[in-house]
Amino acid sequence: MLKRVKVLTMTAALLAAFGSNLLLGNAIAADKTSEVSVFSDKDLNTAAWLRDAARLDNASYRILESLTTEVGPRMAGTPADARAVAWAEAKFKELGFDKVWKEPVTFPSWQRGEEKAEIVAPFPQPLTITALGNSIATPAGGLTAELVQFATFKDLQAASPDAVKGKIVFINHKMQTAADYGSVQAGRTKGASEAARKGAVAIVIRSVGTDSHRFPHTGVMNYEDGVEKIPAAAMSNSDADMVVRMIKRGKPVSLKLSLSSGANGSYTSYNVIGEITGSELPNEYVLMGGHLDSWDLGTGTIDDGAGCAITMAAAEFIKRQGLKPKRSIRVVLFANEEQGLFGGKAYAAANEKQISKIQAAAEADSGQGPVTQLSSFVRPEAFAVVKQMQAVMAPLGVVAGDNNAYPGPDMGSLRSLGAASFGLTLKADDYFDLHHTPDDTFDKIEPARINQATAAFAVYAWMSANSPVNFGSGQEPLKSRK
C-alpha cells in the first residue's frame, strides 16, 4: 500500500533533515512538482509494531551467547575460523532462513605465537604486551634496545633517523574518545615501516584503546613494500603510563621484546550468508551483517559477534512474525575483516556486476548498541522514504543523519561501487575499552542495548525491503559519487 504526496510539501523538511550534506538538492528543487512514493500509514504502523516487538525480543542476546560460548575467539585462518563458519551455517538454518550458503574468501594467514616484554633497565619490570596482527617475530630469545618515545605517529614521521637508529620506537598516543580512532590507529598500522625506514629495530605502541585496564589491544598492522620488516607490538595503557614515568626519570629505558608471531601460508574461509527471500522482488536484496572473524585475545563478543547477532536476529524476527518482505533480506557474515577487509572485498567483487540489485547495505560493527543515528546514501527520490524510516526509529532515540552514510567496513566496498547504503551508528562510548582485548567477553553485554540495536536493524531491513522506491544502487548520482 503506497501513498503519494507532493514533493512540494516535503522539500523544506527534507532540506532540514539533510542539511548541508544534502545530495543534489538542486535536483529536488528543480522537480518540486513531481510526486514521490512513500509508505502508507498502514505500512508505517507495521514498522512501528515491528520496532517495539523486536525491542522486547532477546534473540540477538541468545545468538551472541551461542557464538561466544560455543565458538569464542575465531581469528581468521585458525581452526576456530572453520568452527565459526560451521556455527554460522547451522545457526542460520536453525533460525529458519530460507536460503543459507557460503562464498570462499582466501587470504594470507598469520599466527600469534608467544609474546613477552620486560623493561630490563633501569627498573626491571615485566610489561603486558601483545603482537600486532601481521607482525613478524623477533629473533629467537628476543631483542633488547633502548626506547625512544614519540607522542604521535606524526612526530615519528618528523623525527631524524639519528634519534631512532638502533632503538625501539615507542608511540605514546593516548586515545581519548572513539572519535580519535582514525588518527591514533595510524601509529598501529603504519608505524613499523616508518620506524624501520629510520633504522628502528622494533616498534611498541600505547594500545589504541580508551580503557585504563592492563589489557593490550591488538589490531592489524601493515608493512610497506620495500621497507625492512620489524616486529610490532602494543602495550596496555597502564603499562604505557608506567613506561612514560620511567622515561621521565631521564635515564635510558631498555626494553626486551620477544615475539614468535608470523606469516603462516594462505587460508580459505567463507562469507556465510542467510537469506529471507522476498515475496515480490526476490532478486533485489537488502543487505545487513557483521564480520564473523574476531581477534584471538577475547571472545569476539562486541567485535563483532554483536554485529552478527544483531543482524541475524533482526532478519529472523521479521520472518518469525510472519511478515513477508517484498525484496529479499540477506544477512552476510563476513570473513576476515580484522586483517584487511578480505570478506567485504570478496563480496563486493562477486557482486560488482549486480550492484543495481542491492536495495541497501548496512553493517553493524561498533559494538552492542544502542543505535544513535540513521544516515543514508540514497538517490534523492528516496529521501521521503528515508525520512519515514528515521521517524519510525525516532522513538528508539535514533536521530536523523545526513545523506553521506558510511555503511561499515565490509559494506564500504559496496558503497564505493555505488550501492545505496545506510549508516546505523552504534554508540561507541565504551567500545574501545574492550576492542581487540582479552576483555571482549559476553558478560559485558546488556540486553537493553543489543535489543534496541536489533529493533533498529529490523526496521531498516523491513522498510528497505518494502520501500515503494528503489534506493538507487548503481544509478546516478550514487554511481559517480564514491
Next chain:
Amino acid sequence: MLKRVKVLTMTAALLAAFGSNLLLGNAIAADKTSEVSVFSDKDLNTAAWLRDAARLDNASYRILESLTTEVGPRMAGTPADARAVAWAEAKFKELGFDKVWKEPVTFPSWQRGEEKAEIVAPFPQPLTITALGNSIATPAGGLTAELVQFATFKDLQAASPDAVKGKIVFINHKMQTAADYGSVQAGRTKGASEAARKGAVAIVIRSVGTDSHRFPHTGVMNYEDGVEKIPAAAMSNSDADMVVRMIKRGKPVSLKLSLSSGANGSYTSYNVIGEITGSELPNEYVLMGGHLDSWDLGTGTIDDGAGCAITMAAAEFIKRQGLKPKRSIRVVLFANEEQGLFGGKAYAAANEKQISKIQAAAEADSGQGPVTQLSSFVRPEAFAVVKQMQAVMAPLGVVAGDNNAYPGPDMGSLRSLGAASFGLTLKADDYFDLHHTPDDTFDKIEPARINQATAAFAVYAWMSANSPVNFGSGQEPLKSRK
C-alpha cells in the same frame, strides 16, 4: 598540655560511642568518679591542623609512584623482593626518618612458572587462568579431565567422592562485595585439599574478586598435611561465566590445565622499619605500616604499595612539619604477607617481650582509602582520648567504631599478644576489583583518596604518640582478651 575531666561527664557519651561492643563497661561504671587524662584544646587544634595540612599533601602519591615505577611487582622470594627492600631502606632515609633498619624474615619460596588452560570439549576455547600461590605443577604437558562444578566450598565439602573422583573441581562462588571475602576465600585456601581427599586431580576456582574483567585473581592456597597435593588455579570471572554457560548445555566439559609452578627452597627477606624518634618516651612506640611484598601479576599498587605509602607519608609529614612526637613512631613495611603473614609473625615474635612498649598498632592493607571508620582496642582509661581522636577525624568523614578493632593482617599477631590496636577501615568497594590481578597498577590511584587516608593515619600516629594516657598494651584487660 593536658586537660583533666571527670569520667562521670564522659560515660554516657562513651557508652554511646562504643555501644554494645563496650569493653568492660562495668569497669568504667564502677569508677565513675575517677579522673582521666585527655588532650588539651591546644593539642586538639594541632591535630586538626595536621589533619587538614596532610590532606593537601601529595607525599603518599609520590611515594607510591616511586615504588610501583621503580620496583613494581615484588613477589616474596623473587629478585624483586630484594629490590623492594633496598628501595624501602633508601626511601625511609630520603624521607628523613631518624632511624632505619631491617629485620630478617625467612620463609619457603614459591615460583609461578608457565600457566595455561583451555576447554578441550565440547567447545574448544582458551581460558584466562593463573596458578594460586603455593600450587604445585601439573605433569609436564598438562592434565585433562572433566569439570565438576560446585556453587561453594561448603558444597564441595558436602559432595560424595563418587562425584569428584578423577575430575577437576570447579568452585563457582561469585564474590559480590568486599564483605564476602572470608567465605569465598575458603575455596581458594582450602579447596585443593578438600578436592584431593575426594579424588580430584586438580581444582580451578572462580576468582575471588568483584570485577567483571578478564583478569584472574591469584592468592595463596594451602595444602593440608597428609593429603595429596593437586594443582590449583583461578579463572577470571568472565571465564567462569563462560564455563558455567558451557556446563549448562548438559554435555561433559573437559579442561586441559598446564602449570609449572612450584616450591623453590627457602628465602630470607626483611621487614623494613623507619622510625621518627620520640622526644619524651622514645622507647614507647606507635606502630603503623603495610606489607612491602606483592603478588607478581600486577604492580602491587593497591595491595599493598598504598598501605606502605600512606603510612610512610603520614609519619614523614609529621616530621616535615617540625612536630615532635613524644613517643616514637615506627613505620613497619612487612615482608611476605601474601604467602602467610611471615613478616607480621616475625615482628610479633621479635617484640613479644616488649609488648608494653607498643602504644598502638594499625596497618593499612585494603587499598587507597578513604578511611571510613576508626575503631580501637584499648584499655578503658583511654576511651576518652580515643573519642577525641574520632572527633578530630570526623571532618574526614571517619565515623566512630567499637573497641574491638582489627589492626590488619600483619599487626594482628601483635593484637593477639595484647597490643593496643586501632582499625582505620579503608573503603574497599573497588579494592577486590583489582586485588591480586594484573590490573593492580598505579593509574588506578586517585590522589584525593590516598591523601585522605594519609591524613587519617597522620592523626592516628600523632595523637597516639602524644596521648596523655597509655593505651594499655600488655595490661589487663587487653592482655587476657585476644
